[in-house]
Amino acid sequence: MSYVHCDARCKSDVNRAVETAISLHGKLDIMFNNVGIGDPSSSSILDEDDTTTMFERVMGVNVLVALLGTKHAGRAMVAAGRRRKHHNHGELGVSGRSAGSPDVLVLVARCVGASALAELGKNEVRVNCVSLSVVATLLTVSHYQASEEELEALGEVISTLKRVMLKAKDIVEAVPFLASDESRFALK
Template sequence: MIKFGVFRLEGKVTIITGGASGIGASTARIFHENGAKVIIADIQDKVGQKIAHKLGEDVSYIHCDVMQEDDVAKLVDTTVHRHGKLDIMYNNAGVIDRKHGGIFDVTKFDLDKVVGVNVMDAFWGAKHATRVMIPKKNGCILFTSSATTNVAGLSTHSYASSKCAVLGARVPAKAIEILTTSWANLKGRVLKADDIAMAVLYLASDDANYVSGLNLVVDGGYSFVNPSMLN
């Protein structure tokens, strides 16, 4: 969907990690509809290539394991080689270890998994995006965080810890916090991937030129109600 008939990202070159599914796939589509050249980065090769083929011109897929710095560095370098620049780096790749459980249930495997993907994606993405953006004195870096950093008890300790680390990696950039829940105070509305993608579109566009270091919470107002009232 293109709002106001305007291509808000006309000519912008953007990388979306975790772009083969969920929020990343929705963002890839919406960015493309708004005139961006999109590089989908993921480890889901068949799915990522299929999405890139479906979206068509100016969309491509690159295999990238965000836990490996060399993969992220190569991703950024390949993008700059192809397009001559990188305007937007959306560090969106992420995993969750489990939906519920106390701190005593967390294993080293759980912690290694969520930190390895969620934190390394944010850190290596920010590092190598700034490496090519600083010389150009231009660029936008975005992250997907979680409302679990604002409201305790919404996820496992390992996942919440990883997303708090994402917030630490964001400055001076922009982060999106999300929460998929029916507890929001926007009655009759359920959060969809496109809702997040549209918020990302705003932050990535020139409309947000003077927005930096922002942690934008997209949770339907859930953070403003007292979770204990729902028990």
């Protein structure tokens, strides 16, 4: 087990993380790219500066992180031959219709994934997404200063799958499946 501290918004840091994995293990089979932020405030589109600033921050992190992770992992996997890539963009919960509203984030994440899949799929590199919702982890509970129950309720509201609470266990079970050959046609 190894750890590489990096700013997932920084191209050279992401490249260094991918290169470190390759130098330690000889190849990169799976990239679990789990970075996402939301707008913890209830900013309004009518707010003068706050909405634009928060929108730029949320989109800058969520889109750039997805793009950089996919780009550097995809390059490494294509260079090495048949490989798998798992792209997860998670923990994008927000309240209300704010600058980083879930519908916009879901659409952008799907566009990044679909675009990457169109190119990388030709080289047998798969791009998938597990969760575009809130998962009540210690990090999100702390960040949103909310209880686990409050975050689960929020997740249920913004999730595309209704009447089901997304749990960390669901992600733990989905990732190995998506990395397996059994999921080769389970693409988003």
